[in-house]
Amino acid sequence: MDVTPNDTGQPAAPDRALSGENVDNKGYAEYIKVIVVTLLIALVLKTFVVEAYRIPSASMENTLLVGDFLLVNKLAYGLRTPRYVPMTNVSVPTLTVPFFGSIHREDVVVFEYPGTIEEVKPLKAVNFVKRCVGLPGDTVRIVHGRVVVNGATVGLPQSAKPADGLRLWSGARRQTLFPPGLAYSEYDYGPIVVPKRGDSLHLDSDSFSRWKIFVEREGHRIHIDNDRRIFVDGKKTDTYVVERNYYFMLGDNRDDSLDSRYWGFVPDANVIGEAILVYWSWDPAIAVGTIMTKLGSIRWNRIGTIIR
Numbered sequence: 001m002d003v004t005p006n007d008t009g010q011p012a013a014p015d016r017a018l019s020g021e022n023v024d025n026k027g028y029a030e031y032i033k034v035i036v037v038t039l040l041i042a043l044v045l046k047t048f049v050v051e052a053y054r055i056p057s058a059s060m061e062n063t064l065l066v067g068d069f070l071l072v073n074k075l076a077y078g079l080r081t082p083r084y085v086p087m088t089n090v091s092v093p094t095l096t097v098p099f100f101g102s103i104h105r106e107d108v109v110v111f112e113y114p115g116t117i118e119e120v121k122p123l124k125a126v127n128f129v130k131r132c133v134g135l136p137g138d139t140v141r142i143v144h145g146r147v148v149v150n151g152a153t154v155g156l157p158q159s160a161k162p163a164d165g166l167r168l169w170s171g172a173r174r175q176t177l178f179p180p181g182l183a184y185s186e187y188d189y190g191p192i193v194v195p196k197r198g199d200s201l202h203l204d205s206d207s208f209s210r211w212k213i214f215v216e217r218e219g220h221r222i223h224i225d226n227d228r229r230i231f232v233d234g235k236k237t238d239t240y241v242v243e244r245n246y247y248f249m250l251g252d253n254r255d256d257s258l259d260s261r262y263w264g265f266v267p268d269a270n271v272i273g274e275a276i277l278v279y280w281s282w283d284p285a286i287a288v289g290t291i292m293t294k295l296g297s298i299r300w301n302r303i304g305t306i307i308r
Contacts, residue, residue: 049075051272052279053110053127059251059258060129063108063159068302069280070129072110076274077103094269103247103271105149106157107132108307111249112270116263117178120216129275130259131157134248136196142189142261145254159308160252178264179210189261192248199242203230211240214264218243244268278305 055068064070074080079097103109110129115122133147133154134140141148148154156162177184184190195201201211205228215222215232222232222240229236246265251257260266283297 049073053129053275055129058256059253060108060131061161061253061256063131063157063252063307064129064275064278065281065299065302067282067284067299068278070110070275070307071277071279072273073276074273076101076276077271080271096268103132103135103274105132105135105138105154108275109247109249109266110272110275111266112272114217114263114266114270117176117180117213120213127272128249130249130251130257132247133250134194134260136194136245136247137199138194138248139191140189140194140248141191142187145187147250156254157252157308161255177261179214181206181209184261186254186261194248194265195242195244195246197242197245201240201242203232203238203240204228205230215240217267247271275307277307278302 051072051074053070053072055064055066055070058066077096081095082092108129109132110127113122113126113128134149138149139151146153177186177189179192193199195214201207201214203211205224208222208224208230212222220233220240222230224230230238232240245268247268248260249266250259250261281299281302282294283299286294286297288294
């Protein structure tokens with residue numbers, strides 16, 4: 001390659017911009033930049049906009065089947081800051097900016113399981129998907145398997161599996177229904193009022209066990225002394241003012257669903273988003289013996305199904 005002498009008469013050094021090594025390094029840097037930006041965009045979308053979930057149980061049949069993969073709109077009920085530090089199980093305070101819609105009755109909602117009726121907080125974060133049947137302030141009742149909200153009977157969704165009262169979730173009869181201390185059953189339940197922010201709960205020796213975990217989940221200490229007096233955060237009281245809005249959730253497969261009948265209300269802070277679309281589905285009972293066998297289990301008719 002020809003070179004042009006410099007002022008000293010010595011050959012000039014080759015232009016470093018033309019160096020193959022530098023071109024390669026620049027190319028690698030561009031690739032890394034694209035990868036990092038792509039990962040950041042994916043993380044933001046997953047955290048705030050849309051996320052994929054898999055259905056592991058039969059509680060929402062036939063609306064959702066085991067082996068369905070869902071897309072969940074996390075902006076449906078407002079912009080929510082993460083409940084956990086990304087890629088960890090470390091919980092952090094969350095904030096919701098409700099600039100979109102709110103939950104409606106019959107919405108299929110993904111939310112974080114609040115825990116059993118004996119847990120203030122579950123040991124492990126688990127996401128559930130159920131149908132919202134009760135909004136804050138609603139009175140919910142189940143009469144012979146029929147859901148009644150504010151005095152009006154609510155029919156099963158068209159895609160739901162009809163309840164016959166003959167089959168139950170495998171552990172249902174071994175569990176206490178929510179709230180404890182009341183003679184409710186899975187098919188004759190309530191009436192129960194779904195708490196809303198600002199409601200006053202009456203506290204006495206009879207209702208103490210019913211509301212103890214509820215109050216503790218809202219971040220307060222509650223106890224009853226030997227004289228049957230109730231104290232919240234060390235102050236004697238007979239009322240408690242609810243600080244959050246709550247929802248009552250049921251599975252579409254009422255005979256085989258672990259839902260609000262067993263563990264109570266879902267606070268608005270636990271809501272993740274609305275299930276909107278089945279983007280993939282196959283039968284998980286069919287083992288991956290061969291690729292063709294597994295491909296044969298794909299439920300093509302469910303792919304692209306709008307969830308209603």
